[in-house]
Amino acid sequence: MNAPHRPSGVLLMSNDMATPFAKTTDFLAAAIERQGIAAYVRDSADARYLTYLFTQEMAPALPQAQEEVAAALRELLAHAGIDTVLSLDLNWCMMPGLFVDDTPINRIHSLWFDDFRSACTSIYNRQFPVEGDTFQRTIKHPKVLHHFYGDSMAEEARLLGFSNQNITRLAAPSELIACDFPCERTDKLVFIGNPGFRGQPHPEAVKMMEAGADIDELRTFSRDAVLKYPDPHTMGWCQEEPELVKLLGVALEARRRFPYRPALQILSLVRTHCPRAFDYANEKGIILDLAFLVKLVNRYDRPAFIHRLWKRGWIDVYSSADEWKHYGVEALPYVLFSELPKYYRKYAAHLNAPNSIRDATANEKLFEIAACGRLSINLDSPDVRSCYDPGEIVLVNSLASLEAAAEQVLRDPDSALTAGEKARQCTAREHLWDHRIASMLPGLGGAKNP
Amino acid sequence: MSAPVLVLCNDFSLAAAKTSRHLGQALARLGRTAVVRDTRVLRWACAEAEKVSTPRRDAYEDLVCGKWYKFIFDYGFDTVLSLDLHWLFTSRLMADDDQIRGIHSFWFDDLRTHLKSAPMFPLSPLELINRPKVSHHCYGRGQQEELRLLGVKRVLPSALAAPREYIEANHPCAIRDRIAFIGNPGLPVPPAARALPALAKENLATLRRLAREEILGQLKAGEPTAGWLRQCPQVAELLAAATELRLAQPHTAAITLLVEAGQSHPDAFAFLNRSGVILDAALLVKLVNRYDRPSLVLRLHRRGWLDVYGTPEQWAPYGIVAQPTVPFPRLAAAYQKYAVQLNAANCARDATANEKLFEIAACGRLSINLDSPDVRACYGDDEIALAETDDALEALAERLLKDPDAALAAGVRARQRTAREHLWEHRLQKALA
Numbered sequence: 028m029n030a031p032h033r034p035s036g037v038l039l040m041s042n043d044m045a046t047p048f049a050k051t052t053d054f055l056a057a058a059i060e061r062q063g064i065a066a067y068v069r070d071s072a073d074a075r076y077l078t079y080l081f082t083q084e085m086a087p088a089l090p091q092a093q094e095e096v097a098a099a100l101r102e103l104l105a106h107a108g109i110d111t112v113l114s115l116d117l118n119w120c121m122m123p124g125l126f127v128d129d130t131p132i133n134r135i136h137s138l139w140f141d142d143f144r145s146a147c148t149s150i151y152n153r154q155f156p157v158e159g160d161t162f163q164r165t166i167k168h169p170k171v172l173h174h175f176y177g178d179s180m181a182e183e184a185r186l187l188g189f190s191n192q193n194i195t196r197l198a199a200p201s202e203l204i205a206c207d208f209p210c211e212r213t214d215k216l217v218f219i220g221n222p223g224f225r226g227q228p229h230p231e232a233v234k235m236m237e238a239g240a241d242i243d244e245l246r247t248f249s250r251d252a253v254l255k256y257p258d259p260h261t262m263g264w265c266q267e268e269p270e271l272v273k274l275l276g277v278a279l280e281a282r283r284r285f286p287y288r289p290a291l292q293i294l295s296l297v298r299t300h301c302p303r304a305f306d307y308a309n310e311k312g313i314i315l316d317l318a319f320l321v322k323l324v325n326r327y328d329r330p331a332f333i334h335r336l337w338k339r340g341w342i343d344v345y346s347s348a349d350e351w352k353h354y355g356v357e358a359l360p361y362v363l364f365s366e367l368p369k370y371y372r373k374y375a376a377h378l379n380a381p382n383s384i385r386d387a388t389a390n391e392k393l394f395e396i397a398a399c400g401r402l403s404i405n406l407d408s409p410d411v412r413s414c415y416d417p418g419e420i421v422l423v424n425s426l427a428s429l430e431a432a433a434e435q436v437l438r439d440p441d442s443a444l445t446a447g448e449k450a451r452q453c454t455a456r457e458h459l460w461d462h463r464i465a466s467m468l469p470g471l472g473g474a475k476n477p
Numbered sequence: 478m479s480a481p482v483l484v485l486c487n488d489f490s491l492a493a494a495k496t497s498r499h500l501g502q503a504l505a506r507l508g509r510t511a512v513v514r515d516t517r518v519l520r521w522a523c524a525e526a527e528k529v530s531t532p533r534r535d536a537y538e539d540l541v542c543g544k545w546y547k548f549i550f551d552y553g554f555d556t557v558l559s560l561d562l563h564w565l566f567t568s569r570l571m572a573d574d575d576q577i578r579g580i581h582s583f584w585f586d587d588l589r590t591h592l593k594s595a596p597m598f599p600l601s602p603l604e605l606i607n608r609p610k611v612s613h614h615c616y617g618r619g620q621q622e623e624l625r626l627l628g629v630k631r632v633l634p635s636a637l638a639a640p641r642e643y644i645e646a647n648h649p650c651a652i653r654d655r656i657a658f659i660g661n662p663g664l665p666v667p668p669a670a671r672a673l674p675a676l677a678k679e680n681l682a683t684l685r686r687l688a689r690e691e692i693l694g695q696l697k698a699g700e701p702t703a704g705w706l707r708q709c710p711q712v713a714e715l716l717a718a719a720t721e722l723r724l725a726q727p728h729t730a731a732i733t734l735l736v737e738a739g740q741s742h743p744d745a746f747a748f749l750n751r752s753g754v755i756l757d758a759a760l761l762v763k764l765v766n767r768y769d770r771p772s773l774v775l776r777l778h779r780r781g782w783l784d785v786y787g788t789p790e791q792w793a794p795y796g797i798v799a800q801p802t803v804p805f806p807r808l809a810a811a812y813q814k815y816a817v818q819l820n821a822a823n824c825a826r827d828a829t830a831n832e833k834l835f836e837i838a839a840c841g842r843l844s845i846n847l848d849s850p851d852v853r854a855c856y857g858d859d860e861i862a863l864a865e866t867d868d869a870l871e872a873l874a875e876r877l878l879k880d881p882d883a884a885l886a887a888g889v890r891a892r893q894r895t896a897r898e899h900l901w902e903h904r905l906q907k908a909l910a
């Protein structure tokens with residue numbers, strides 16, 4: 028058997044309209060370079076904008092625009108000896124044929140960051156128009172390997188027909204391991220990020236948080252809210268197919284009881300009870316929209332987590348003040364990416380909570396906080412538990428236990444710092460982008476120490 | 478941790494893509510996070526939109542600038558760096574942004590070629606590139622002089638360099654009885670029919686005279702030069718004088734020679750200057766050297782001593798069957814495969830110490846070059862081979878083929894010098910100091 032072929036050059040496609048994607052793409056590129064492989068990062072946003080530019084009077088020139096974009100990338104492939112393409116989500120996928128039909132390209136890696144529905148509907152991810160099932164054929168091409176960072180996310184993808192897939196956790200950039208900004212705040216915890224779900228919270232949910240409701244109660248409220256206060260789309264679907272109410276009701280309750288089960292898997296299981304509703308949703312192409320509704324059971328997980336400590340005056344929150352104000356939380360300004368290490372290190376302990384829209388809980392921040400030698404308090408979930416041990420991070424199951432854990436950290440920050448140091452060591456050993464690259468790309472024989 | 482550096486390239490020039498990556502790696506070794514991005518697609522699109530309607534182009538510029546503004550802000554870049562003016566594609570970013578404290582242009586191409594091949598959203602380049610925070614690093618004295626005479630401020634000398642990875646490359650020297658040339662003929666247009674037989678037998682001085690005759694002979698035959706002559710017939714005399722000067726001073730900046738010749742033909746010089754075609758006129762003067770590179774390659778090829786790697790279609794008119802272009806990842810191996818490499822500057826640039834000079838040296842191999850002040854300033858006689866004429870170059874090549882060990886020993890010295898003085902880290906340390 029031939030030894031696996033070490034890539035000769037990797038093209039990383041970014042989408043700079045969303046800076047978190049750009050930042051992680053650059054981390055991946057740096058990790059690839061450290062393996063001695065040339066990495067070229069190219070942004071797809073300017074090309075994606077062409078789908079806007081080439082409308083109306085410029086529409087006839089759209090094929091020319093496609094050709095130009097493809098030529099630019101193909102010339103780079105040839106001269107730079109690129110045989111591997113890598114991107115977050117489907118940032119590599121801009122037009123039919125590109126990369127999948129290019130002989131020099133052996134492998135395309137999609138490292139999923141977002142969920143499939145968001146990636147396909149985001150205004151940031153415009154594509155050149157395609158016909159029929161071209162898009163599906165492209166993303167399921169045998170050259171394409173999809174990497175999912177959460178077990179449930181992988182399960183969702185399998186149900187969507189992605190057979191060529193791996194579990195590849197997110198990770199931290201190696202530069203964080205070396206950063207040594209001082210810990211200035213041991214009297215408060217911190218959360219850096221947005222509430223997750225962009226829509227405004229239901230006032231009743233905020234009232235419940237104020238009244239001290241725990242996470243189970245909020246999930247129960249969310250379960251009921253989906254059907255009690257349906258959005259216009261859901262209302263329309265339920266009018267067309269009344270059995271959908273039953274399907275959703277069962278699925279929402281299942282998610283409440285098993286909050287980390289993939290929403291799509293739950294829907295599939297419920298199919299046996301409500302086949303007509305499921306078939307209706309499938310034919311209408313709204314299965315992912317229904318899965319989204321099921322995920323909304325967890326929509327208050329993150330805000331409730333933060334709100335609970337905010338109420339006690341134990342936490343600083345940084346990020347979008349406009350989004351947090353709906354929860355009665357006054358957020359401090361957005362932290363620039365270049366300043367993130369300083370802010371991670373500034374506090375002895377962080378709160379971390381996943382975005383409910385993604386069926387994956389071991390988010391990038393989990394690894395970044397740990398790489399900075401700081402403790403994170405997380406909701407207990409199988410994904411997170413598989414990455415770190417309890418001595419390295421704190422796992423809680425309820426807001427009451429969160430509050431107790433936070434109180435302990437504030438009383439004994441030295442222990443928090445010790446646990447953070449253990450998390451840092453674990454990250455340096457196992458959870459850097461260098462480790463992920465070494466397992467994703469063939470022929471590297473394990474990561475070099477960055 | 479210092480703020481990251483944005484490195485902008487334009488994949489229209491793929492050599493620049495390679496060097497931009499090297500710049501990024503060098504910055505990382507200096508402890509600066511480098512983020513490399515390309516501008517080719519947006520430049521193409523703004524030129525296409527311009528053809529259709531101004532509002533369309535403006536709307537596209539709004540979208541593109543919005544994205545870049547957020548990107549620059551979110552990353553917290555304080556320095557922008559690029560080859561040529563690849564950082565400059567709109568007047569609405571970088572130059573007026575308080576967050577960006579320094580912008581560095583490492584000149585790779587000449588200004589005329591850059592402006593013609595890199596479309597931009599509408600702007601006034603001279604005003605923007607003369608902002609106090611913009612520095613222009615030139616690798617050749619002629620290039621420096623050309624920019625200065627064009628009114629560019631903060632022009633600093635900074636030779637090109639090699640990537641550290643070439644210092645660490647260790648491929649075997651498999652071919653000691655032949656020399657390699659890796660590259661294209663320089664100008665992408667085929668040689669004049671008359672030049673081909675001359676290339677087969679004449680020396681460099683004769684070929685430069687022939688090139689001069691071609692330039693002057695075609696002035697009336699084609700546009701835009703025929704138009705210049707119709708409006709100002711004295712332009713022919715000015716160009717005759719400037720190209721004559723170039724024969725005697727082949728490494729003096731073409732624009733300096735034009736200025737010198739302009740003293741005797743002030744009306745013609747004023748006409749070219751006023752019409753904004755002074756760079757086009759300078760290119761004609763540079764073309765006196767157009768056969769320098771192909772003639773050196775042909776001379777050694779004729780003797781059966783040279784393997785040529787490059788775009789086969791560009792070498793075919795010269796009767797050379799070139800082996801395919803070497804992709805970037807195989808360049809170091811291709812340099813190291815031979816004990817000796819031929820190196821020759823691109824005539825379109827008034828600078829002779831090209832990137833290959835440093836890359837070959839970094840790979841521990843000897844390069845044979847035409848002697849010029851720029852090249853001599855970078856390496857000593859025991860590190861590279863310098864020849865005054867093509868006859869001397871041929872003799873030198875013969876000697877080296879007979880004693881490849883001496884060539885390899887010189888290559889080792891060149892590599893040591895490169896590691897000490899001529900890596901991209903050295904250039905960036907100076908520029909960012």
